[in-house]
Amino acid sequence: MGARLDSAAAGTANYVDERTSIGGFFKFFARKLFPDHWSFMLGEIALYSFIVLLLSGVFLTAFFVPSMTEVTYDGPLATMQGVEMSEAFASTLHMSFEVPGGLLMRQIHHWSALLFTAAIVTHMARVFFTGAFRKPRELNWLVGFTLMILSLAAGFSGYSLPDDVLSGNGLRIIEGVTRSIPIVGEYISYWIFGGQFPGEILIPRLFTMHILLVPGLILVLVALHLFLVFLHKHTQYPGGGRTHKNVVGLPLFPVYTAKAGGFFFVVFGIVALVAALFTINPVWNYGPYDPSPVSAGTQPDWYILFVDGALRLMPGWLFDVIPMEWELWGYTLSLNLLIPALIMPGLFFGFVALYPWIESWATGDRGEKHVLDRPRNAPVRTGIGVALITFYVILVMEGSNDIIANLFHLSLNDLTKFFRIGIFVIPALAFWITRRICFGLQRKDRELVLHGKETGRIVRHEHGEYVEVHEPLTDQERWMLVSYEDIAPLEIEPEYNDRGVRRKGYRWDRFKQRLSRIYFEKRISPVTPEELAEAQHAHH
Amino acid sequence: MNALARHRYHRAAPVVLVLLLLAIIAGVAAAVSTASSADAATTATADDVTQGQKLFAANCASCHGLDAQGTTGVAPSLVGVGAAAVDFQVGTGRMPMQASGPQAIAKRPQFTQDQINQLAAYVASLGAGPAIPTAEQVDPALGDPAKGMELFRTNCAMCHGSIGGGGALTQGKYAPNLWETTPTHIFEAMLTGPQSMPVFNNANIDPEGKRDIIAYLKAQDQGSPGGLRLGSIGPVAEGMWGWLVALGLIIASTVWIGARSS
Numbered sequence: 001m002g003a004r005l006d007s008a009a010a011g012t013a014n015y016v017d018e019r020t021s022i023g024g025f026f027k028f029f030a031r032k033l034f035p036d037h038w039s040f041m042l043g044e045i046a047l048y049s050f051i052v053l054l055l056s057g058v059f060l061t062a063f064f065v066p067s068m069t070e071v072t073y074d075g076p077l078a079t080m081q082g083v084e085m086s087e088a089f090a091s092t093l094h095m096s097f098e099v100p101g102g103l104l105m106r107q108i109h110h111w112s113a114l115l116f117t118a119a120i121v122t123h124m125a126r127v128f129f130t131g132a133f134r135k136p137r138e139l140n141w142l143v144g145f146t147l148m149i150l151s152l153a154a155g156f157s158g159y160s161l162p163d164d165v166l167s168g169n170g171l172r173i174i175e176g177v178t179r180s181i182p183i184v185g186e187y188i189s190y191w192i193f194g195g196q197f198p199g200e201i202l203i204p205r206l207f208t209m210h211i212l213l214v215p216g217l218i219l220v221l222v223a224l225h226l227f228l229v230f231l232h233k234h235t236q237y238p239g240g241g242r243t244h245k246n247v248v249g250l251p252l253f254p255v256y257t258a259k260a261g262g263f264f265f266v267v268f269g270i271v272a273l274v275a276a277l278f279t280i281n282p283v284w285n286y287g288p289y290d291p292s293p294v295s296a297g298t299q300p301d302w303y304i305l306f307v308d309g310a311l312r313l314m315p316g317w318l319f320d321v322i323p324m325e326w327e328l329w330g331y332t333l334s335l336n337l338l339i340p341a342l343i344m345p346g347l348f349f350g351f352v353a354l355y356p357w358i359e360s361w362a363t364g365d366r367g368e369k370h371v372l373d374r375p376r377n378a379p380v381r382t383g384i385g386v387a388l389i390t391f392y393v394i395l396v397m398e399g400s401n402d403i404i405a406n407l408f409h410l411s412l413n414d415l416t417k418f419f420r421i422g423i424f425v426i427p428a429l430a431f432w433i434t435r436r437i438c439f440g441l442q443r444k445d446r447e448l449v450l451h452g453k454e455t456g457r458i459v460r461h462e463h464g465e466y467v468e469v470h471e472p473l474t475d476q477e478r479w480m481l482v483s484y485e486d487i488a489p490l491e492i493e494p495e496y497n498d499r500g501v502r503r504k505g506y507r508w509d510r511f512k513q514r515l516s517r518i519y520f521e522k523r524i525s526p527v528t529p530e531e532l533a534e535a536q537h538a539h540h
Numbered sequence: 541m542n543a544l545a546r547h548r549y550h551r552a553a554p555v556v557l558v559l560l561l562l563a564i565i566a567g568v569a570a571a572v573s574t575a576s577s578a579d580a581a582t583t584a585t586a587d588d589v590t591q592g593q594k595l596f597a598a599n600c601a602s603c604h605g606l607d608a609q610g611t612t613g614v615a616p617s618l619v620g621v622g623a624a625a626v627d628f629q630v631g632t633g634r635m636p637m638q639a640s641g642p643q644a645i646a647k648r649p650q651f652t653q654d655q656i657n658q659l660a661a662y663v664a665s666l667g668a669g670p671a672i673p674t675a676e677q678v679d680p681a682l683g684d685p686a687k688g689m690e691l692f693r694t695n696c697a698m699c700h701g702s703i704g705g706g707g708a709l710t711q712g713k714y715a716p717n718l719w720e721t722t723p724t725h726i727f728e729a730m731l732t733g734p735q736s737m738p739v740f741n742n743a744n745i746d747p748e749g750k751r752d753i754i755a756y757l758k759a760q761d762q763g764s765p766g767g768l769r770l771g772s773i774g775p776v777a778e779g780m781w782g783w784l785v786a787l788g789l790i791i792a793s794t795v796w797i798g799a800r801s802s
Contacts, residue, residue, distance in 0.1 A: 036798060037798055038791075038794040038795045038797065038798030038799075039794075040798075041794040041797065041798065042791070042794070045787070045790055045791075045794070078685045078686065078759060079685045079686055079688070079689045079756055079759050080686055080689065081684075081685075081686040082686055083686055083689070083690065096765070096766075097765070103765060103766055107766055107767075111782065111786060114778065114779060114782035114783075114786070115782060115786045115787060115790070118782055118783050118786075118787045119787060119790075122787065122791070165693065165702070166702070166774065166775075259797055262797075263793075263794070263797060266790065266793050266797075267790055270786060270789045270790050270793075271786060274781070274782075274785060274786045276767065277767045277768060278766070278767050278768050278770060278778075278781060278785075279764040279765075279766030279767050279768065279769045279770065280766065280778050281775070281778070282764055282766055282769070282772070284765075285702045285703045285764075285772065286702050287689055287690070287693050287702070290693075292694060293693045293694050293697055293698065294697075294698055295693070295697035295698055295700075295701055295702040295707075296697065296698060296699055296700060296701040296702075296706070296707025296708070296715065297701045297702070297705065297707055297772075297773045297774035297776070298774065299774050299775045299776050300775060301775045301778070301779060302775065302776070302778075302779025302780075302782065302783070303779075305775070305776070305779065399776075400776040401708075402707060402708040403708070403773055403774075403776045403777075405708040405712070405714075406706060406707060406708040406714050409712065409714075410712065411642070411710075411711050411712035412708050412709070412710055412711070412712075413710055413711055414712075
């Protein structure tokens, strides 16, 4: 039986190969080496939750009616009996309460959307903190960044589709923010909504965006993202024998194919479990969209919450003196919307997108980097990363200020006052503290390399001196602690040459030098072989 | 002993056990649901008013004044607030107030229903005000939950949340969760506007509308068809669970899968 099966498999493979020459591809991919680490699977979580989104999304499109035509509800839900609603909302109720498995599919879809965005952010954080965005991967960082933005677009457009009160309020905010753009805002808003908000055309438009445009772009960019991973080869964590010129790992087939294939089912299983146990987006609680009501606890899904938080944080009057809304030549300039909802996210995301270049200006290093940094060995980068996360988390907390106030019996007003100052102070503190912790860890590493591990064993010498016995590190351990690069601040050529002529590009160089000093002025260098030899000599 | 062991492995044993378990559950549920029915709206007598006045003098007068005329800056006058206000404030334990703070906190009532009725009769005797509703006025079975949903959404949800899960107000005040509140107390709260709540008098929302709202709130007792409802406070709770539970479990499994390497 086994032999017959084998020959059948071989026969089929041969049949296909003779007609497509696909065997060569398979050999290439199967032998491709990958380093192993759990944190390399974070991107995979995003990919798999995207596949779950596609699968469950196809099911939902079979029942969803993207139409804003008003109908009267007549279904099993007592609290909606005879209520006027759009067909979009009615079909969402229909698929939730009348289609077998429909509610589970909706909840799987929504939970995996939350997971998709969360996994992307976590993956991005891993890439950031380990320096995996450095040359040659800057472009792939941009591809990944664009995927993150697209995931927000996919999420928000899907969140708005059921046409319920909660998401309608979200769209109302988007409309207000769009209209705050000077001069063209009003036109853009009319263009998006096909007239006055909410209009009758938005849901079909969002539907096309949600099921065709955005997922199509995501698919193309995911393909490009993975292609670039193959092209660049995967990065690896520092360790014995690992350099910028090699990859230490296992072949894709059979170990990784089995692990990755199995992991898909782990992700799908956990999403299905969560979706089966926990309600998400109960649109039947919110009711069909109607512009007048807004309920307590009106918030967007977590990935847009930081913008909501910024809007809540922004004072209408600065220090109660300077108004944030101006009438200029008959136009209204709403800085209280423009700054938190457009300028802040623009600067935040712009900085994140451009970060690989900012850091390369500071290092001035043109070499390819395939070995990852341990976060402690890039103290300023790690500090910046933690500061960005802190900034983001404060905005998310301000976006949830009513929930926090209610849960912990605090005053909503005091919380907002606290965050208004905290948004400037706490990220700076987080940067400073993180950098200090990194330096401390680097000093500890130096100490370990120079003097070995403490054993807790105290020995008394004949002449009465007490010493603790230190156990030297193994070569592998030492490699890990000393292999990082010691980057000195940039040295630039002087402003004037010896004939007194001003050099072109001096200002740009000076900017890079200043940046470089921020990064590397204060640094802990790795132990050199000479220092190690000296330390060992001193011991013996 | 042998006989017991034989019976334990009998073919019908699992069925019998399941039936027994179901019977226990049904019995407990029946006991619990009958225990929570109460009767209201008894007619007050002159004796009730006298008894109520005594209770008032002993427990309320220190803040509200001996004639319930109120004390400036401490407690409002109770002339004309009606029996409904007393039944709500004292019946939910908000009064007598435990401590001053942003708002009076609901706690275990300090008086029996009879004493509350006496207090209510006394306060009602001071001036005309809304009366305690009858059992029929607050019966959720007679209300239309769909109409209640629309009324609740326009009038209540901005503070109490979309299905009455509660929400924050300014300066540490809050709109409480309504799931445990009795129909009578919900009705009285609308009628009298306790704490920061506005008054929804019968011209504003008619008594049938109030009953519809009660029907909508009581429809939430069945729980969510989607599973545990995470407090029904909206996407913030969902986001937190997404990060902590879904992503947390998955990252834990990546660590497990990657444990034997690097």
